[in-house]
Amino acid sequence: MAKLKDIARYVRSKNAGPFWVTIDIFFKDKESYEMVKHSNIQEELVAELYGTRPELVKKFYCENINVIKFSWPRGRASGNADEYDMHFGQQYVFLANAEVEEAKT
Amino acid sequence: MNTCRILMAIGGLGAGIDENYFRLGLEVKPDLIAADAGSTDSGPAYLANAMCKTSRHMLKHDLEIMVKGSRELDIPVFIGSCGTCGSDNGVEEAYEIVTEILKENGYHAKIAKVYSEVGKDVLKKKYSEGKIHPLEGAPGISEKTFDEFEHAVVLMGAEPFIKAYEEGADIVLCGRATDTAIVAALPILRGCNVAAAWHGAKTVECGSQCCDVETGMGVFLEVDEEGFNVRPLNPEAHCTPYSVAAHLVYENVDPYVLTEPSGRILTKDCVYTQLPDGVTTRVTGTRFEHAQQYTNKLEAAGIVGYQNISLVGCADPDLLKDPETWIKGITAYGMKNMTKSGLDPNDYRISFKAYGYNGLLPGKVPDDFHPREILMLMTVTAKTQELAKTVAKSMQPLLLHFPANWNEQLPSFAFPFSPADCDRGPCYEFKFHHVIDVDDPLELIRFAYAEV
Numbered sequence: 001m002a003k004l005k006d007i008a009r010y011v012r013s014k015n016a017g018p019f020w021v022t023i024d025i026f027f028k029d030k031e032s033y034e035m036v037k038h039s040n041i042q043e044e045l046v047a048e049l050y051g052t053r054p055e056l057v058k059k060f061y062c063e064n065i066n067v068i069k070f071s072w073p074r075g076r077a078s079g080n081a082d083e084y085d086m087h088f089g090q091q092y093v094f095l096a097n098a099e100v101e102e103a104k105t
Numbered sequence: 106m107n108t109c110r111i112l113m114a115i116g117g118l119g120a121g122i123d124e125n126y127f128r129l130g131l132e133v134k135p136d137l138i139a140a141d142a143g144s145t146d147s148g149p150a151y152l153a154n155a156m157c158k159t160s161r162h163m164l165k166h167d168l169e170i171m172v173k174g175s176r177e178l179d180i181p182v183f184i185g186s187c188g189t190c191g192s193d194n195g196v197e198e199a200y201e202i203v204t205e206i207l208k209e210n211g212y213h214a215k216i217a218k219v220y221s222e223v224g225k226d227v228l229k230k231k232y233s234e235g236k237i238h239p240l241e242g243a244p245g246i247s248e249k250t251f252d253e254f255e256h257a258v259v260l261m262g263a264e265p266f267i268k269a270y271e272e273g274a275d276i277v278l279c280g281r282a283t284d285t286a287i288v289a290a291l292p293i294l295r296g297c298n299v300a301a302a303w304h305g306a307k308t309v310e311c312g313s314q315c316c317d318v319e320t321g322m323g324v325f326l327e328v329d330e331e332g333f334n335v336r337p338l339n340p341e342a343h344c345t346p347y348s349v350a351a352h353l354v355y356e357n358v359d360p361y362v363l364t365e366p367s368g369r370i371l372t373k374d375c376v377y378t379q380l381p382d383g384v385t386t387r388v389t390g391t392r393f394e395h396a397q398q399y400t401n402k403l404e405a406a407g408i409v410g411y412q413n414i415s416l417v418g419c420a421d422p423d424l425l426k427d428p429e430t431w432i433k434g435i436t437a438y439g440m441k442n443m444t445k446s447g448l449d450p451n452d453y454r455i456s457f458k459a460y461g462y463n464g465l466l467p468g469k470v471p472d473d474f475h476p477r478e479i480l481m482l483m484t485v486t487a488k489t490q491e492l493a494k495t496v497a498k499s500m501q502p503l504l505l506h507f508p509a510n511w512n513e514q515l516p517s518f519a520f521p522f523s524p525a526d527c528d529r530g531p532c533y534e535f536k537f538h539h540v541i542d543v544d545d546p547l548e549l550i551r552f553a554y555a556e557v
Binding site: 074 | 241242360361409458465532534
């Protein structure tokens, strides 16, 4: 099994305004994009890694640029009294380190 | 064919425009010089204090280059979200700087100051009329919320820029605006394709972020009646179909539906084509769906408490075995002592972040992870600064000596500073993720003009 960071070209996390966060997974080719698209890298896993509910996670497949994107509300707005990553820029590491399980064919 | 050519000077005003690259953009005779000066990314403190994140020195540096270019070619300058948060005094500061630049260089210009700060009474009235609506992911609000912020602004669309320009302004300094409105306004006024104007604006909002190499410089946008062309100012960078399409995912919730005050930009069916020069990408096929109801997004921030912080370094192997248990232990021990001494535990909160362990990536660490040392950040949040200080001081002996192993001698942990604690000041919170229905795009916007 490989980790997502070994398959993707890069994984990026960022705030999207004060109330949402987003993670973009960039792939170098269609093959790796398609493999991850049909893997365990889904809303459920994102929700588990980031402590949110799967139904709040939006998923986007950007076919033309081989990007898979997840966005979800961050619960408490950025810069609150318990903030640990204002721009959410380091949080991609959780997803980048996730083991990718290919879909059984 | 109607066209509009925009020199997007830089991704964020004050980041440092390179005049050489900027001049390459001027040579191609733009119709407008634009820049965005704002962001909420750095948190609520800027809006709560109506405070600018960028230094006046850097603002003047960038504005001077833009204003000179504008006066030489007699073309307008549009700046949006002055003062980082778009507060009224952010507009005033930009106005003072621009006035200084005009006087120092012997230029003449008509300046528009466009304000979008809104008062509590206006908002309370809108709320009571049912005209404030939550966006997805919004916090719960009540009438009380409207008394709990220091400053509120609305994000203006393209119309206030158009109005100021039609009134003859050469330099338009706006309060809070959508990043896109700054750039989309003039092409819309000039009869270009409305969807292309918005999508083109979205593409250049972060400057060279839409290029294959992020150079920190500006980009050149040309909107026409069918689409838009975009290219970097730096000749070593390229706008490729990939880099331009990929910019839509950057810090956006949804890359295919982007909401503006007047409607939604729909980008799913766009076609991206590399032009023969190898550096320009052409985009067509964007759609714009006009909203039934025009809305302004509302932003407000207020004080929610006061904080005191202490830093202490730990290399003690007993502590490093399980920092979380130590954190629970010291917090409980400290709070018990303070409660006995008469402090109400509901009036303050103690929290720890263990940097080098899981301060940044909260939760469980891998089983085989053993740090050599960690830095503990203790944050006390309380109703007053004085109470935060009192709690921090009460915790101080424990921060120094609280053991992870009670069978050993008391450890002494490593303070890097004297005094060990530091009053951090107020902490703030964004209060709304809501939009306001308005009868007219200019309803909540105020204008002032000055000839310099």
